[in-house]
Amino acid sequence: MGKIALQLKATLENVTNLRPVGEDFRWYLKMKCGNCGEISEKWQYIRLMDSVALKGGRGSASMVQKCKLCARENSIEILSSTIKSYNAEDNEKFKTIVEFECRGLEPVDFQPQAGFAAEGVESGTVFSDINLQEKVRRDPARRYVVPGGNSLFGKQGFQASSRFVCFWLVILLVKWP
Numbered sequence: 001m002g003k004i005a006l007q008l009k010a011t012l013e014n015v016t017n018l019r020p021v022g023e024d025f026r027w028y029l030k031m032k033c034g035n036c037g038e039i040s041e042k043w044q045y046i047r048l049m050d051s052v053a054l055k056g057g058r059g060s061a062s063m064v065q066k067c068k069l070c071a072r073e074n075s076i077e078i079l080s081s082t083i084k085s086y087n088a089e090d091n092e093k094f095k096t097i098v099e100f101e102c103r104g105l106e107p108v109d110f111q112p113q114a115g116f117a118a119e120g121v122e123s124g125t126v127f128s129d130i131n132l133q134e135k136v137r138r139d140p141a142r143r144y145v146v147p148g149g150n151s152l153f154g155k156q157g158f159q160a161s162s163r164f165v166c167f168w169l170v171i172l173l174v175k176w177p
Helices: none
Strands: 002-012 015-020 027-033 043-045 063-066 072-077 095-103 105-111 114-122 125-131 152-153 157-160 167-174
Touching: 002 015, 002 105, 015 095, 027 072, 043 063, 072 105, 095 105
Parallel strands: none
Antiparallel strands: 002 095, 002 167, 015 114, 027 043, 027 105, 063 072, 072 095, 114 125, 152 157, 157 167
């Protein structure tokens, strides 16, 4: 069992507390089988509200999946206590926004979509149901690009620019002592 952290780096302008909303928030991921290395072609989502029993009564997970290549049953669990918001004081710094407990499934890519919320720094106005996928599209070089903005691809992950929010994403393995 290992833990994988999803980290976000952003430049927030006049907003703070960017966060996923609700137990039905969908974390869109591409998964890799820890046994054979097969990577899913399609985006799969996991939600906090989903709970699937593991074989042999060993508990439950957010997703249980049998690998198409090696037929091994793997699972992944969202660690609810690790879900954090990204705030204005976190600007330009990587911050872990969620951690996953991985048992054979390893997330290798993340696609931000709908279900985020944020608040105005001065007004406190809540902006709900923010769809980051509408602000960002992918080009063939696997960069996140914002129409009219600039794009860069670096070792730390993906970078995009937008009037509302700029963000960089990276999935890192969290090593625990």
